[in-house]
Amino acid sequence: MKNILAITKYTFREALSRKIFLVFFSVSTFILLLFLAFFLSTNIDSMIPMLQMQGADSNELVHKIIDSLKVLVVSPLFGVGLFLSIFSAASFIPAMLEKGNIEIILSKPISRSQIIWGKFWGGILIVLLNVAYLIFGLWILIGFKFGLWDVGLLYAIVIITYTFAVLYGLMILIGILTQSSLLAMMSTYLIFFILSPLLTARDKLEMLINNNIVNRVIDGLYYIFPKTSELASYTLNLTIGKNNLELQPILSSFLFLILTIYISIIIFNKKDY
Numbered sequence: 388m389k390n391i392l393a394i395t396k397y398t399f400r401e402a403l404s405r406k407i408f409l410v411f412f413s414v415s416t417f418i419l420l421l422f423l424a425f426f427l428s429t430n431i432d433s434m435i436p437m438l439q440m441q442g443a444d445s446n447e448l449v450h451k452i453i454d455s456l457k458v459l460v461v462s463p464l465f466g467v468g469l470f471l472s473i474f475s476a477a478s479f480i481p482a483m484l485e486k487g488n489i490e491i492i493l494s495k496p497i498s499r500s501q502i503i504w505g506k507f508w509g510g511i512l513i514v515l516l517n518v519a520y521l522i523f524g525l526w527i528l529i530g531f532k533f534g535l536w537d538v539g540l541l542y543a544i545v546i547i548t549y550t551f552a553v554l555y556g557l558m559i560l561i562g563i564l565t566q567s568s569l570l571a572m573m574s575t576y577l578i579f580f581i582l583s584p585l586l587t588a589r590d591k592l593e594m595l596i597n598n599n600i601v602n603r604v605i606d607g608l609y610y611i612f613p614k615t616s617e618l619a620s621y622t623l624n625l626t627i628g629k630n631n632l633e634l635q636p637i638l639s640s641f642l643f644l645i646l647t648i649y650i651s652i653i654i655f656n657k658k659d660y
Contacts, residue, residue: 390497394505395512398479402513411471411513415521418460422525426532453533454627460525461543461626465550465619468518469579472551473558476510477572480562489660500652503559507648510555515548542625546618553613553640554579556647563651563658579615582608587616613640 402408483489483506492502522544530536554575561571585592586609596602614636621632 390495390501391505391508394497394502395509398506398509399512401479401482402475402509405475408513408517411475411517412520414471415517415524418521419524419528422456422460422528426528453529453535453537456525456529457540457626458623460521461540461622464518464521464543465547465622468514468547469551469554469615470576472514473554473572473575473579476513476551476555477558477562477575478568479506479510480559481566481568481571484563484566484660493660499655503648503652503655507552507555507559511548511552514551515544518547519544537628539628540626543622546622546625549637550613550615550618550622550640553618553644554615556644556651557613560647560651560654563655578612582612583615586612587614610639611643613643615640 399408483492483502493499522540526536526540529540557578558571558575561574562568565571586605589605589609592602592605596605617633617636618640621636624630624632
């Protein structure tokens with residue numbers, strides 16, 4: 388456990404030295420300052436009597452405003468935040484495997500599986516802290532502004548970090564296989580932005596294709612690859628208080644994560660550096 392923690396700290400320091408963490412922190416701070424300025428300059432309470440005259444319920448109105456603000460942050464954060472996270476984390480494994488670096492790491496009294504797990508948790512820690520800082524900061528601002536402390540927004544921290552963890556497992560595997568940060572990054576983007584949304588709409592695809600063999604392949608791919616599109620929907624639903632989650636996308640994505648990590652460990656153990 389100590390060895391894994393040591394590699395985790397090393398990965399975190401690596402991110403700090405490359406300004407990855409600071410860039411994320413700066414962007415998150417800028418977003419929070421924008422919302423703070425908006426809340427300080429806008430008197431939303433003064434709008435309620437006018438809207439009540441038009442038949443709108445004040446409590447319902449406040450909740451709608453808050454939900455809109457949540458979606459305004461969480462929706463782009465899921466896409467843009469994960470885009471930046473993938474971009475920043477794609478080089479962790481290839482950089483470690485560079486000549487000179489890997490020899491130093493392997494000379495330490497630490498197993499190769501511990502190295503992989505340490506790199507994994509280091510990347511997760513970076514994303515978790517940045518996402519938690521932004522979401523928790525927004526939650527506090529909304530709480531003080533409206534007097535509503537809805538924990539639904541905080542669920543976004545867990546789902547976004549979990550989604551990154553699933554994709555990061557794939558990046559680790561591709562990084563070990565190819566030692567290329569570009570391939571690791573582009574393969575992950577392919578799944579995140581193209582393959583997962585297409586497979587989520589597999590029912591419509593199967594109606595268009597109308598070929599049993601191809602449709603079975605599509606169904607198989609759906610259950611193999613992570614369900615990032617469904618996880619994005621879950622994030623928004625939990626944020627606005629809709630708890631209609633299904634376990635299948637979460638569990639199958641978890642199996643994908645475990646499989647990629649353990650295949651990475653097996654391949655890493657067999658490689659000669």
